[in-house]
Amino acid sequence: MLDVMLQILQRDLRLAFRRWSELATPLIFFVIIASLFPLAASPDEAQLRSTGAAVIWMSALLSSLLALDGLFRADSEDGTMEQLILGPAPLGLVVLAKIVAHWAVSGVPLLVLAPLVAMSFYLPLTALPGLIAALALAMPTLSILAAIGAALTVSLRAGGTIVGLLILPLTGPVLIFGTRATELAALGEPLAGPLYLLAALAVLSVSLGPLITAAAVRTALE
């Protein structure tokens, strides 16, 4: 069972590195959104500092949605997904392996990029560990939600635009606790409270999310 998971993980990672443009798109998207905010609002230092946390979280949210949009599309078009559904391995684990692979190539680089963006928004250096911890804890929930959206719309041609409508309303709690943790970190105050809540959301979504995603893939392709 774990064997199948590892094989899918390896396969998806190899595919991702071969199509590096798809791998880079969500990251560049993240940086572009963040850098357009000062143009839309104002490049004033005080204002950038006060909106920095919000900008980083919104950009991370949108880019993770974009990164996982095509999670099942290519595989369902060439029939791989149907073989995986018919195969002996539980589909929940298969889906989890695919999500982990996507998270590794799109989420981890985001954790490296986010502090750079945060520094350009004048967030204090002491806030960066807190920001990275909060993003790392929020990533599983966001990835699972995006995966559910991708699975629900896998058989639709115009999937991408609908996914946002379906999934963004559910990201409210992550956004609240994530920005709260970042603000507390910027003020140099203890931020364990929101981090625990983000961790709780991550546990909830990682334990139930793959099952729902698997059910959605199975239903959409049956």
Place this chain on the structure above:
Amino acid sequence: MRAVPLRSRLWRAFHQLGSPPYVYRLAGRLSPWLGAASCVLLAVGAFWGLVLAPPDYLQGDSFRIIYIHVPSAYLSMGGYVLMAVAAAIGYIWRMKLAHGVAVCVAPLGAWFTALALITGGIWGKPTWGTYWEWGDARLMFELLLLFLYIGYMVLRMSFDDRDKADRVSALLAVVGVVNVPIVHYSVEWWTTLHQGPTLIREGGPSITMDMLIPLLIMLAAFSLFFGWLLCKRLQGEILRRERRTRWVRNLAAEAAA
């Protein structure tokens, strides 16, 4: 003659609920009663609440909008739970009629959510000094609930095949149910502008009897009204789904004759 045991009678009732002609007739028989009862209770509750109940010591007469606002907000959440439960039953037991119920509840729930937001805004202006407050968690999550209803309806519409639309959208309805407890507890978790719970709280309701009784009447009236509309919509939905069957054709022939 031997009485039929209760358990087998319940089983029969459960199986009958899966039969479209039976439910069609049941909804047709229920709806005039629901309609009449909701109209009477709406009239009584509105008169009692808007005229007879004493004005609030702090908010004066503006508090009277709770007789519309609270029942709408309660139905916006109750409607979502009903939709999700119906969708889950439809998904798990492959019961098409349950999907039909979920489809009918979605627009009703969305309208009551919109009504709760609008009446809340109208009430907010004299009491908070603003129609809309971005910082308030209750308002935000109620708005997100509206988006969830809309997302459910949009997802359904983007499928051509009704069976697939039923089953895929059912999963979305079930996932979205996590939002309902957040809406309910938002006023306790984040204390901002919206007042705390009045009815369902530790130590019983924090409202005087003269105001509470008309509120309960309005809650009952709105629920019956919701049930009435649901019966009507469900009849239409059943006819749409079963339009190629013999019993619907017979029904149409009877109506035409």
